[in-house]
Amino acid sequence: MKITILDLKPGEEEELIIKCSEISDDIKRLLNCFKRGNRKLSVYKDGCIHLIEHQEIYYFETVEQKVFAYGEEAVYEIKSKLYELEEDLPEQDFLRVTKSMILNLNKIESLAPALGGRFEALLKNGEKIIISRQYVVSLKRKLGL
Amino acid sequence: MEKLIEYTKIVLKFYTKITTAVFFCAMIYIMIFWGTDYEIEIIWVGQILFVSALCALGIVIHPCDDEEGYSKKSFFLRQLLYYLYVNAVVMTCGYLFHWYYAENWKMVLGMEAVILAVFVIVTLTTYLIEYKEAQKMNKKLRERSKPKTGSLI
Numbered sequence: 001m002k003i004t005i006l007d008l009k010p011g012e013e014e015e016l017i018i019k020c021s022e023i024s025d026d027i028k029r030l031l032n033c034f035k036r037g038n039r040k041l042s043v044y045k046d047g048c049i050h051l052i053e054h055q056e057i058y059y060f061e062t063v064e065q066k067v068f069a070y071g072e073e074a075v076y077e078i079k080s081k082l083y084e085l086e087e088d089l090p091e092q093d094f095l096r097v098t099k100s101m102i103l104n105l106n107k108i109e110s111l112a113p114a115l116g117g118r119f120e121a122l123l124k125n126g127e128k129i130i131i132s133r134q135y136v137v138s139l140k141r142k143l144g145l
Numbered sequence: 146m147e148k149l150i151e152y153t154k155i156v157l158k159f160y161t162k163i164t165t166a167v168f169f170c171a172m173i174y175i176m177i178f179w180g181t182d183y184e185i186e187i188i189w190v191g192q193i194l195f196v197s198a199l200c201a202l203g204i205v206i207h208p209c210d211d212e213e214g215y216s217k218k219s220f221f222l223r224q225l226l227y228y229l230y231v232n233a234v235v236m237t238c239g240y241l242f243h244w245y246y247a248e249n250w251k252m253v254l255g256m257e258a259v260i261l262a263v264f265v266i267v268t269l270t271t272y273l274i275e276y277k278e279a280q281k282m283n284k285k286l287r288e289r290s291k292p293k294t295g296s297l298i
Contacts, residue, residue, distance in 0.1 A: 106290065111282050113275035115220040116207050117155065119282075134151060140278070143285035 028092050043069050043076030050076065055093070058107045058123055060085055062100040072125050095142055097121070097131040105142065159267075160201035166266040167197050170259045178245070178252055189242075196238045203230045228264060235260050 008014065020027055040051040057069045062082050069076045078085070086094070086102055097103045107123050114120040117133035131139060171193060175183055206223050236256060239245055245252035 105286070108286055111279045111286070113272060113279050115217060116223075117271075117275070119275070119279060133155075134148065137151065140282065143282055143289070145278075145281055145285060 025092055028090075041069065041078065043078055045074060045076045052076070054089055055104070055106065058104055058125060058127065059097075059129060060102040070127075092142070095135070095139055097129065097135050097139070099132070101129065103129060103131070156201055156204055159204050159271075160198060162267045162270055163200050163263065164194060164197040166263045166270075167193055167259075170262045170266075174255055174259050178255055192238070192242045192244075196235060199234045199238070200231050203227050203234070206230070231264065232257075232260055 018027060018031075041054050041057070043050050043052055052069075052071070056071050058072065059070050060078065060082060061068050061070065067078045067080060067082055067085070069078050080088070082096075082100065082102060086096055089102065093105055094102050095105055103121065107125070109122045109124050111131075112120050112122070114130055117136065119131040119136055119139075121129045121131055123129060175185060204227070206227050207220070239256055240247060245256050247253065
């Protein structure tokens with residue numbers, strides 16, 4: 001891809017123009033980066049605030065009205081609501097898989113059918129997550145099926 | 146509304162599977178108990194479609210969304226209840242539509258065999274379809290995780 005950077009004329013506003021035949025996943029990621037800036041997730045663990053990249057998180061889950069972010073090994077608490085996170089996270093990477101869970105698609109190792117139209121996702125850290133029947137359609141759509 | 150449409154689609158898909166399996170099993174049942182040269186009346190087709198629809202409606206026993214405590218145990222219990230429901234529907238309707246004679250134990254056994262066969266066929270078909278879907282999704286996931294040359298980020 002060709003990258004062109006032009007000088008601004010006096011009084012001109014900074015502008016990002018993307019010329020493409022279709023909005024690919026790469027472009028979506030790029031746009032998302034611009035929209036989000038360098039914003040990291042503020043998470044809490046043992047009374048301390050940590051700033052982490054959303055890509056480090058395997059999934060978010062609501063347990064007893066608290067939202068937790070699950071990393072490879074560590075579990076953090078998050079002050080945002082699950083629906084707020086859903087809006088904030090990059091939509092090509094994260095998907096609501098049950099009423100109480102948002103899953104990072106990049107952390108799925110494999111999928112297998114579970115009982116009753118549900119699917120079981122084996123994550124890269126060995127954990128198993130159930131994908132509810134009502135969200136399977138969105139998962140397929142997101143994977144381009 | 147979207148949820149209702151999604152659930153209706155699930156019931157309709159299930160109905161298609163049941164009806165297809167019922168037609169195959171009914172053909173074998175008719176050949177055994179009514180003879181190979183028996184000509185079925187068109188009303189039988191309507192009756193089969195009606196009974197299949199009632200059986201398909203029974204799927205509401207499984208929740209559409211992720212209900213709390215929807216465990217494997219709960220799933221098998223619901224499946225058992227569903228199987229009993231299907232038995233009740235088919236045997237009652239079959240008796241009323243004169244598909245079998247209650248005093249002929251061989252016919253009753255034949256009906257039970259048909260119910261079991263349809264149940265097993267539909268369950269297996271559903272699992273195989275889901276297995277294939279999982280394979281397709283796994284393929285897409287693998288493509289997704291491949292490092293892209295010239296990737297922007």
